Amino acid sequence: MLNLVKNESVKLLKRPSTYIMIALIVVGTILFGFLTQWLHSNSKNDSNNDWKQGLQQDIELYEQEYENTNEEWYKNWMESQIAINQYRIENDIPPSYVDYSMWSFIDESSLMITFVGLFVIIIASGIVANEYSRGTIKMLLVKPYKRWKILLSKYITVILSLLFLLAILFITAAITGALFFGLGDTNAVYLTYENGQVIEQSLLLYLIKLYVLSSVSTLLLATMAFMISAVFRTSGLAVGISIFLLLVGPIITSNLANHFEWTKYTLFANTDLMQYLEGTVLMDGMTLEFSLVILAIHLILFLAISFYLFNKRDVSA
Amino acid sequence: MKPIIELRNVSKKIRNKQIIDNLSFKVMAGEVLGFLGPNGAGKTTTIRMITGLMKVSSGEIIINGTNLKQDFEKAISQIGAIVENPELYKFLTGYENLMQAARLYKGVTKEKINQVVEMVGLKDHIHNKVKTYSLGMRQRLGIALCLLHDPKVLILDEPTNGLDPAGIKEIRHYLRKLAHENNLAILVSSHLLSEMEMMCDRIAIIQNGKLVNIQRVKEEEVKTRPYFIQVDKITSALNILQDAGYEANPHEHGIEVYLEKKQVPEIIQQFVQQNILIYEVKVISKSLEDRFLEITNDKAVTSHA
Ligand SMILES: Nc1ncnc2c1ncn2[C@@H]1O[C@H](COP(=O)(O)OP(=O)(O)OP(=O)(O)O)[C@@H](O)[C@H]1O
Numbered sequence A: 001m002l003n004l005v006k007n008e009s010v011k012l013l014k015r016p017s018t019y020i021m022i023a024l025i026v027v028g029t030i031l032f033g034f035l036t037q038w039l040h041s042n043s044k045n046d047s048n049n050d051w052k053q054g055l056q057q058d059i060e061l062y063e064q065e066y067e068n069t070n071e072e073w074y075k076n077w078m079e080s081q082i083a084i085n086q087y088r089i090e091n092d093i094p095p096s097y098v099d100y101s102m103w104s105f106i107d108e109s110s111l112m113i114t115f116v117g118l119f120v121i122i123i124a125s126g127i128v129a130n131e132y133s134r135g136t137i138k139m140l141l142v143k144p145y146k147r148w149k150i151l152l153s154k155y156i157t158v159i160l161s162l163l164f165l166l167a168i169l170f171i172t173a174a175i176t177g178a179l180f181f182g183l184g185d186t187n188a189v190y191l192t193y194e195n196g197q198v199i200e201q202s203l204l205l206y207l208i209k210l211y212v213l214s215s216v217s218t219l220l221l222a223t224m225a226f227m228i229s230a231v232f233r234t235s236g237l238a239v240g241i242s243i244f245l246l247l248v249g250p251i252i253t254s255n256l257a258n259h260f261e262w263t264k265y266t267l268f269a270n271t272d273l274m275q276y277l278e279g280t281v282l283m284d285g286m287t288l289e290f291s292l293v294i295l296a297i298h299l300i301l302f303l304a305i306s307f308y309l310f311n312k313r314d315v316s317a
Numbered sequence B: 001m002k003p004i005i006e007l008r009n010v011s012k013k014i015r016n017k018q019i020i021d022n023l024s025f026k027v028m029a030g031e032v033l034g035f036l037g038p039n040g041a042g043k044t045t046t047i048r049m050i051t052g053l054m055k056v057s058s059g060e061i062i063i064n065g066t067n068l069k070q071d072f073e074k075a076i077s078q079i080g081a082i083v084e085n086p087e088l089y090k091f092l093t094g095y096e097n098l099m100q101a102a103r104l105y106k107g108v109t110k111e112k113i114n115q116v117v118e119m120v121g122l123k124d125h126i127h128n129k130v131k132t133y134s135l136g137m138r139q140r141l142g143i144a145l146c147l148l149h150d151p152k153v154l155i156l157d158e159p160t161n162g163l164d165p166a167g168i169k170e171i172r173h174y175l176r177k178l179a180h181e182n183n184l185a186i187l188v189s190s191h192l193l194s195e196m197e198m199m200c201d202r203i204a205i206i207q208n209g210k211l212v213n214i215q216r217v218k219e220e221e222v223k224t225r226p227y228f229i230q231v232d233k234i235t236s237a238l239n240i241l242q243d244a245g246y247e248a249n250p251h252e253h254g255i256e257v258y259l260e261k262k263q264v265p266e267i268i269q270q271f272v273q274q275n276i277l278i279y280e281v282k283v284i285s286k287s288l289e290d291r292f293l294e295i296t297n298d299k300a301v302t303s304h305a
């Protein structure tokens, strides 16, 4: 099994397209660093010295809004913001924009996870389909491994490539952030609002969690792409559908969520696990456990279809 | 000799179409069996079933005593196969392609890899990317890939496809050597009879998914063969032969008789004693070619009817 995964990794690492992906992530992050620095140097003048005053103003703004809105999730979100801002003022913990450092940059670079998602979907769409289009599937399936083992090794390789690209993004962001903005406070904390209380967390731990949890939707979509390419044996369709959903899925879902109760059972209502970290949920009655169950059901369904068809079908490519 | 590949009543239906119909045959250790049939006869389909790429609709496939369906990994690990063309990873080098396969079998050493590379004559190009290879070089690499794990069985679908005459001769040489010296059971398919006759010990002819004929290539093995004897006195010649218990029939300007080789001089002596003039004695060899054409033409006619 290990050797199967090794073979798959070799095949990926010998392709120029893999290096283009890695290069795009690295270059993209560095450009993002330049952009961020430029924006900061422009806004240096509006002094952040009196950040406590700024937060106090925000609190007052939220309190007014709170009275005027009926949206439940908005109220919850403002409640958490008010609590966190008050905690900062009381405990003298400035928000990240005051002392912009490597940590803040890693945090903002998590936006780039969408890119990682894009690339992993392309990998997942091709890893089975390309064997068919090259005809090499015939050489692969006559090796002394049952078909499910061969497919599993490919799926494991997809997950490894997701973790690998995430690590590259994280490390590039850390290095770029350190060079542009300095190391910052190594003991920095991250504040969340859970069950009516503000909680301090290690910032590094929070950022790793942020990266991993932000990749959940990527993992699910990559698995879906994997399934589509195992079913149709071509990568184009899998790339198209999955990337479309990656980009517009969350938007459609949040629109639907305002109108239909059943939205909460859909994939995209549950892929954003950050909502539980930040304590603001999309819809009432949604919990971390609920989302995990829905995600697991989707994942199992995608994999079951992939393995069933891959095992059963005749290969006459 | 024991059978290394054995098909028992194998059938394949795809969407209600009978592609392979009750096919049974054996390939022994140390022999090359040719699988001959016109386009669309079902050669590739049969090979796909033996290599597990397609599942049988009914019947059994036994590889060196192991049922393919019951213990796929054990059965398939004894096979080296190229189905249709050798499909290789073009963005990898020849050596990296070999490494891909080597990792998936137990006990393939570096020496073994070098040995097969040497054998197929790719030493100078093995570290080049496969996309730079000619078709012949790809075929060679394909054969090297099949032989890495010392299989008991070699299955090649149209191995001479796209090769020049020198390449064909070379493949023929390898295959015969592998079968006769290394005791492999080899199954090769083709729709070219002349090629098969030179390469194989036995030939199985398949048509519309059915086995129509299986026979040795070397005719020496057959005891009696039909001879044509041109004589002046046909009736008396016939009488002599029939009295002696031979199976003889009149033929244009002579007779046709089934004889063993050592009986030929005896007959000639008898005819001379009886003053029968002999103009010609020759073997009427029904070549495989005749048979192949006969079979394929017959079938073509019936299938059009
Ligand atoms: N996947 C499939 N679906 C439907 N019919 C198929 C399929 N594969 C093969 N066939 C049919 O099965 C028959 C046998 O095909 P096969 O490829 O085994 O022939 P072949 O003997 O290898 O011919 P050739 O000499 O052209 O390579 C053909 O009539 C073909 O149309």
Ligand SMILES: [Mg+2]
Pocket: B043, B044, B045, B157
């Ligand atoms: Mg064929």
